[in-house]
Amino acid sequence: MAKAIMLQGTSSHVGKSILTTALCRIFKQDGMKVTPFKAQNMALNSYVTKTGGEMGRAQVAQAEAAGLDPAVEMNPVLLKPTGNSCSQVIVMGKAVGNMSAKEYHAGYSLKALGVVTECIQKLHKDFDVIVIEGAGSPAEVNLKDNDIVNMRIAKLTPSPVLLIADIDRGGALASVVGTLELLEPAERDLVKGIIINKFRGDISLLQPALEFLEKKTGKPVVGVIPHLDRLGIDDEDSVSLEDKQHLAKAGELDIVVLRLPKISNFTDFDALANESDVRVRYVRQGEAIGKPDLIILPGSKNTTEDLLYLRQNGYEAELIKLAKSGTPVVGICGGYQMLGREVQDPDHTESDLDKVMGLGLIDSITIFEADKVTHQVKAMANNHNFLSINYSGENLTGYEIHMGRTQFLSSVDPAFTITTRSGQQMHMPDGAVSADGLVMGTYMHGIFDNDVYRRKVLDALRVRKGLAPLGAVSDTQALKDAAYNRLADVVRKSMDMDLVYRIMNESVGK
Known part of the structure; x- marks a missing residue:
């Protein structure tokens, strides 16, 4: 015993x-x-x-x-x-x-x-x-x-x-x-x-x-x-976001995460915040987005309600304006669903609403279903064109937790290709990257925990800002x-x- x-x-x-x-x-x-x-x-x-x-x-x-x-x-x-x-x-x-x-x-x-x-x-x-x-x-x-x-x-x-x-x-x-x-x-x-x-x-x-x-x-x-x-250790709940906000350091790159009322899996961004050249700001209700180098829509336990929060508090209009003027945007899981044209919930698995209009930054719709998708995944990127980094890499790791399934209304470039899902080999596209390379959505939580990929994205943001790329890759697991x-x-x-x-x-x- x-x-x-x-x-x-x-x-x-x-x-x-x-x-x-x-x-x-x-x-x-x-x-x-x-x-x-x-x-x-x-x-x-x-x-x-x-x-x-x-x-x-x-x-x-x-x-x-x-x-x-x-x-x-x-x-x-x-x-x-x-x-x-x-x-x-x-x-x-x-x-x-x-x-x-x-x-x-x-x-x-x-x-x-x-x-x-x-x-x-x-x-x-x-x-x-x-x-x-x-x-x-x-x-x-x-x-x-x-x-x-x-x-x-x-x-x-x-x-x-x-x-x-x-x-x-x-x-x-x-x-x-x-x-x-x-x-x-x-x-x-x-x-x-x-x-x-x-x-x-x-x-x-x-x-x-x-x-x-x-x-x-x-x-x-x-x-x-x-x-x-x-x-530098993962936190349990959103109460700790107050500490993260208070402790946010200065950085050459300004990354905004919209703090949605039902934000989930905010540990997706800890590896970004740990980089020496990055400041991650969690923008709360009433706070300005400003002019960041990257905007992230995080996961959400209630995508439809958080979409309405963005709309009712003026963040939707601000985000769309920034995106159309060239500010890169990433959506992860629920945030990815929000980037599409519409979120449908016919069986009311998440809310009482049948459907909610999305941000329209990706030509897709998401339909909620009763069964939940939960998998650890491995993925590859083949000429991944977000921020024009043209990155090809294998053995990217992450995990999926979502109720909705996303469908595309026109041809899009996938963000990644899942090669292993809960141990089973496959070849399945995940997410989408816009034609101009400035908007990306993915169902993969933990994508920024992949050290080489994270630095590729950050260095692309640095170049866009007129800064020299750092190139040096930090080891997230060793830091943990x-x-x-x-x-x-x-x-x-x-x-x-x-x-x-x-x-x-x-x-x-x-």
Whole structure:
């Protein structure tokens, strides 16, 4: 039976995901076979595994930190908000339908507990250590009866719990004391330590507060983690886009990503933002697009509603004007669908609207269907003419997650040709590039994670701006791996890992 440790928080966005990632890398460095686990995740940032299953992006980063290929057993239930208190429910990587919050919490969540239990049992057999991430707060009394992600999982595993508080937002001591007070005695006993996260300043000034907290709660403070900026690690949800916006650096190239209300898979652009000559701006409602070197329409969990958002907020007219005056535009997945003439939803799989007019930058229509396409893919580019780069390259990698199928109303040049889809060889066109080479759409998430292709695009943008191409290709995977090691080093120095190991060892067999 594997040892386990669970990270829960006093609220959402206190750092559970990133500290789970850190522990996965630390245990890997210590020679253990470790896996992450989160029973239920709510996020629009998702990923497709080699077997075609969809899972939360945070667990993908945690798997990478653990040295593993991501698998849906690490995140058996994923909720993808679609709007109006409704989410698409994904179980073991496959969509089972859309449900309201009430339908899910009152009727379905406990039905999924059997699947969750099977995953835990499998992970216990296959690994030495399970690092478990909770969600929100375990003290949300209105949700506890149907909870399948916090204390019920701690009891089921069984696992000791470390409770995380974000001191940067203020009220950390009160949030810890209040959370523990609202737990049942048996649940409170499962909490074996406290972590103070995102601390800035002189830790000696915090010491009286730590002593108070330990005396008040009877729980040891396991660590005080400093505030970490620019980690270079994939984020879980759009809350972190505020951090990205705040941390956006200056760059010779200005790339705008339109921050749609239902933006998904914004990690598609992290590799661009990590380039030394690039600034990525996420343009929010009311902010100006300006005159960027490239505009990107990202993925969306609700293409029709996000199209209407662009129209109603003036971004559609601005974008079309910029495109017609020569500003390059890229659409990925939902953004690609928006570039066409029309999006049709006859079965109302995404909204109550039968159809919505698109931007008309590509001569296509997209029709939504009930079944969801989820594949890892490999692709090639043959004289790829976006930005006139005339690029030919093989073994480009990415993944597809979409409901709609796009049809062309006239002959177009494909952006790429898919050569492998979920392990099956094929020769299938993907996306489109406009005749002038300035508009591109693709269903391939992660296309900019391909290092050589990314630099080709960026150097073409540099030449258009009168700048010399850089040519040097950065290694995205090596940068990620270095980021996991940096994170692990900081957390190891900031936590009492000997105490963490004792807590885990004492809990085995209980």
